[in-house]
Each structure stands twice: as structure tokens, then as C-alpha cells.
Amino acid sequence: MSHRPWRDIVRRKSRQIMVGNVPIGGDAPIAVQTMTNTPTEDAAATIAQIRRCEEVGADLIRVSCPTVEATAAMPAIVRGVKIPIIADIHFHYKRALEAADAGAACLRINPGNIGSPERVKEVVRAAKANGCAIRIGVNAGSLERHLLEKYGEPCPEALVESAFEHAKMLEDADFHNFKVAVKASDVFLAVAAYNELAARSDYPLHLGITEAGGLIGGTVKSSIGLGMLLWGGVGDTLRVSLSAEPEEEVKVGYHILKSLGIRARGVKIVSCPSCARQGFDVIRTVETLEKRLAHITTELSLSVLGCVVNGPGEARETDIGLTGGGNGKHMVYLSGVTDHHVADDSIVDHIVKLVEAKAAEIEAAKLAAETAQAAA
Structure with missing residues (x-):
């Protein structure tokens, strides 16, 4: 249940x-x-x-x-x-x-x-x-x-x-x-x-x-x-x-x-519709990330929120999270925990690298589990 x-x-x-x-x-x-x-x-x-x-x-x-x-x-x-x-x-x-x-x-x-x-x-x-x-x-x-x-x-x-x-x-x-x-x-x-x-x-x-x-x-x-x-x-x-x-x-x-949570393939992006509170251009960032991450087939989740109103809450539920902050610095969450900041001009490349690394980690863990099961 x-x-x-x-x-x-x-x-x-x-x-x-x-x-x-x-x-x-x-x-x-x-x-x-x-x-x-x-x-x-x-x-x-x-x-x-x-x-x-x-x-x-x-x-x-x-x-x-x-x-x-x-x-x-x-x-x-x-x-x-x-x-x-x-x-x-x-x-x-x-x-x-x-x-x-x-x-x-x-x-x-x-x-x-x-x-x-x-x-x-x-x-x-x-x-x-x-x-x-x-x-x-x-x-x-x-x-x-x-x-x-x-x-x-x-x-x-x-x-x-x-x-x-x-x-x-x-x-x-x-x-x-x-x-x-x-x-x-x-x-x-x-x-x-x-x-x-x-x-x-x-x-x-x-x-x-x-x-x-x-x-x-x-x-x-x-x-x-x-x-x-x-x-x-x-x-x-x-x-x-x-x-x-x-x-x-x-x-x-x-x-x-x-x-519907029935079948997943690739990156599930949770993103806000953007408003005047956004700390970076959410719409353009998400559009670019969707294209740059299209090659990922591993199931994982990414939240992209423009401000701190809902950002931290959504980030706690995703593998990787990004929340807009002030002064051009934005918070990055890993496995729901605050980890480090990223600057405006590095957002997309930085998030892509994090997602690719997480996907590789997940696939490696799957392979290890399958190998262990086959050996048992």
C-alpha cells in the first residue's frame, strides 16, 4: 500500500x-x-x-x-x-x-x-x-x-x-x-x-x-x-x-x-510559470534545459523555480533543484538538501552537468544491483 x-x-x-x-x-x-x-x-x-x-x-x-x-x-x-x-x-x-x-x-x-x-x-x-x-x-x-x-x-x-x-x-x-x-x-x-x-x-x-x-x-x-x-x-x-x-x-x-506516475523516461522538470519575483529568466532557462537534456533517458527529477516562495519546497521533492535568489546568485539543491550557489551566466551548463552526473550515478547503481543479483 x-x-x-x-x-x-x-x-x-x-x-x-x-x-x-x-x-x-x-x-x-x-x-x-x-x-x-x-x-x-x-x-x-x-x-x-x-x-x-x-x-x-x-x-x-x-x-x-x-x-x-x-x-x-x-x-x-x-x-x-x-x-x-x-x-x-x-x-x-x-x-x-x-x-x-x-x-x-x-x-x-x-x-x-x-x-x-x-x-x-x-x-x-x-x-x-x-x-x-x-x-x-x-x-x-x-x-x-x-x-x-x-x-x-x-x-x-x-x-x-x-x-x-x-x-x-x-x-x-x-x-x-x-x-x-x-x-x-x-x-x-x-x-x-x-x-x-x-x-x-x-x-x-x-x-x-x-x-x-x-x-x-x-x-x-x-x-x-x-x-x-x-x-x-x-x-x-x-x-x-x-x-x-x-x-x-x-x-x-x-x-x-x-x-500520472505510470511510466517515466528522462528528466521530469518541475518549473514555475514565472512572475516578477523571479531571480532569473525561468521561461528561457526551462526551454533551453528541455533541449539540452533531451538525450537523458534515465528517470530523475529537476525543479526550476524562480524565487524562494515555493522553490525550497519543490527542491526537497526532486533529485536536483534550482531556486532563484538575489544578486545573481541562485541556490542549488541536491537530493533535497541545499548544497551550493550558481551564478546567472552558468545556470544552464551547470545544471546540465549535474543532471548528467546524477543520471550516470543512477545507471551505475542499477548495473551494480543487477550484477549482484546475477551473482547471487
């Missing part, structure tokens, strides 16, 4: 599947994924973009496969990257068959627009033969006609019914290595649908607020929707759908998980 029970998140118990070498569901970490926006036919450009996403922590990546040329490029793409590839299939079920043969780790299909049940069964056969997972991608914007006629409009009940209908197709074919998404651009609709599906199944769930918008608006919208679901323990993997570069989607995804 946590000493802070109001922070506890009780995660829903879902069954676990594998997407390539990445476990999804069960007690596995919530996976962060994104999607390429390069022409898939251009294997070199697609590989380069995927590698940039790998650098910021993407666990999985989806690649659109609308043409024969796109699926023909898939073997080279799969060989050129480290993370599992999800082939995104719409309308042309044969692209799914080709992608499975080409090395895709997962096939994302929207059963509402892929065609007849027999075509879905063909996709299942290809997935089985190639060890692929499947993601059932139900979307409020492409629900089946009979459900729209039944319910009159996209609603939680329609999305969930669609999910169960297509899950049954897979289960009837003795295929269980699948996850489900019930996405909508309306936050309330998406959250209600996911909660209903979570309550009625043990399927691993891929979360997303689809067509969320640009970098700022889409981040806010996704944070609200995904935050509500994750706080309630729902969700096994996620994508933040932004009209922005895929790397930004990954970064926002990690920030959401980090804010």
Missing part, C-alpha cells in the same frame, strides 16, 4: 499479447506508439523517421500500407529499424496479407471498411501464419452501416458493439493475439466507449483520441481523454494523435504517463 493512497492507480487486469517483442497488456508497461507520415514507398525516408521516433522512446510504430508499392517496401523498413512495425490497412485486405508476409508485427484493420467477414478471416489466416498480432480499430467516423441505422449516430454502445462483433470473428477463428481500440474525436464519446469495453472484456486496449488537432490543442484534448482513462486504470498502449511530427506524439505520450 502506498503511503500516498490518493495517488494509487489500480490498473485494469487485461490479458497480455505480443506485438513482435513488445508485450501489451497484463503487467507490461503501457506502450507508446506513433505513426509515420512519410510515403511508405520511400523506404529510406520512412526508416529515417522511425529511427527519430526510436530515439525519443517509441515502443511501436504504425506504417500506412495503402498500395502494393508500400507493402513491397516493408521488408526493407522492418530490417532497418529496431521497434516492431504495425501495418495500417484500410479498404484493401490484400495489403494486410502482403504486409504480414513482409514482416509486419501487427496488422491494424478497421473491420468496418475492410470488407466481408471472409476477407477478415483471410487476414486472420495470414496473421496466424506469420506470427502477427492484430489491432481491431473501431472508429466513430467509420462505423458499420447497420450500427448507424440501429443507434442513429455514433455512440458508446455502437462502438462497443462493433468491437465485440469483430472480436468474435477473430475468436471464432481461434485467434486471440489481438488488441482493440474504440476511438473517437469526441473526448466524452471515446472515454465512455473505452470504459464500457474495459468493464465487459479483458481485451488489451489501445487508447487514442483520434484527430485530436494540432500540437497544443491536440495535446490538451488527448491529455484530458487519455488522462481520465489512465487514471481509472484503463489502457495498455496509446497513441497521441496530433497534426504534428510523430516524434512530438511520442514525447507527449510520455509526458502524460509521467504526469
Whole structure:
């Protein structure tokens, strides 16, 4: 039991599947994924973009496969990257068959627009033969006609019914290595649908607020929707759908998980919005630190506060703290304890060195613990 029970998140118990070498569901970490926006036919450009996403922590990546040329490029793409590839299939079920043969780790299909049940069964056969997972991608914007006629409009009940209908197709074919998404651009609709599906199944769930918008608006919208679901323990993997570069989607995804204490990667910066009391330019300092510390993957915390009103209190809760002071000298805290001062013109370089040193210390301690455990 946590000493802070109001922070506890009780995660829903879902069954676990594998997407390539990445476990999804069960007690596995919530996976962060994104999607390429390069022409898939251009294997070199697609590989380069995927590698940039790998650098910021993407666990999985989806690649659109609308043409024969796109699926023909898939073997080279799969060989050129480290993370599992999800082939995104719409309308042309044969692209799914080709992608499975080409090395895709997962096939994302929207059963509402892929065609007849027999075509879905063909996709299942290809997935089985190639060890692929499947993601059932139900979307409020492409629900089946009979459900729209039944319910009159996209609603939680329609999305969930669609999910169960297509899950049954897979289960009837003795295929269980699948996850489900019930996405909508309306936050309330998406959250209600996911909660209903979570309550009625043990399927691993891929979360997303689809067509969320640009970098700022889409981040806010996704944070609200995904935050509500994750706080309630729902969700096994996620994508933040932004009209922005895929790397930004990954970064926002990690920030959401980090804010909820679910999964951390890199430096968590606690900083004030700045005011007239600030002893240094907080906004510019934080902007620069975020860029300079982007290469750190070790989990640690840094507080950057412009004055002594909240600075010391926040510094006690972080690995490294900086509080603005007078006369161009500012207090640095290490492990919550006042340690030394730093001058205005040295702030960024000094903090970067401290963070890098702390990250190295943490990694060395992890290695020592692992070595000791292996020797025991």
C-alpha cells in the first residue's frame, strides 16, 4: 500500500499479447506508439523517421500500407529499424496479407471498411501464419452501416458493439493475439466507449483520441481523454494523435504517463510559470534545459523555480533543484538538501552537468544491483 493512497492507480487486469517483442497488456508497461507520415514507398525516408521516433522512446510504430508499392517496401523498413512495425490497412485486405508476409508485427484493420467477414478471416489466416498480432480499430467516423441505422449516430454502445462483433470473428477463428481500440474525436464519446469495453472484456486496449488537432490543442484534448482513462486504470498502449511530427506524439505520450506516475523516461522538470519575483529568466532557462537534456533517458527529477516562495519546497521533492535568489546568485539543491550557489551566466551548463552526473550515478547503481543479483 502506498503511503500516498490518493495517488494509487489500480490498473485494469487485461490479458497480455505480443506485438513482435513488445508485450501489451497484463503487467507490461503501457506502450507508446506513433505513426509515420512519410510515403511508405520511400523506404529510406520512412526508416529515417522511425529511427527519430526510436530515439525519443517509441515502443511501436504504425506504417500506412495503402498500395502494393508500400507493402513491397516493408521488408526493407522492418530490417532497418529496431521497434516492431504495425501495418495500417484500410479498404484493401490484400495489403494486410502482403504486409504480414513482409514482416509486419501487427496488422491494424478497421473491420468496418475492410470488407466481408471472409476477407477478415483471410487476414486472420495470414496473421496466424506469420506470427502477427492484430489491432481491431473501431472508429466513430467509420462505423458499420447497420450500427448507424440501429443507434442513429455514433455512440458508446455502437462502438462497443462493433468491437465485440469483430472480436468474435477473430475468436471464432481461434485467434486471440489481438488488441482493440474504440476511438473517437469526441473526448466524452471515446472515454465512455473505452470504459464500457474495459468493464465487459479483458481485451488489451489501445487508447487514442483520434484527430485530436494540432500540437497544443491536440495535446490538451488527448491529455484530458487519455488522462481520465489512465487514471481509472484503463489502457495498455496509446497513441497521441496530433497534426504534428510523430516524434512530438511520442514525447507527449510520455509526458502524460509521467504526469500520472505510470511510466517515466528522462528528466521530469518541475518549473514555475514565472512572475516578477523571479531571480532569473525561468521561461528561457526551462526551454533551453528541455533541449539540452533531451538525450537523458534515465528517470530523475529537476525543479526550476524562480524565487524562494515555493522553490525550497519543490527542491526537497526532486533529485536536483534550482531556486532563484538575489544578486545573481541562485541556490542549488541536491537530493533535497541545499548544497551550493550558481551564478546567472552558468545556470544552464551547470545544471546540465549535474543532471548528467546524477543520471550516470543512477545507471551505475542499477548495473551494480543487477550484477549482484546475477551473482547471487
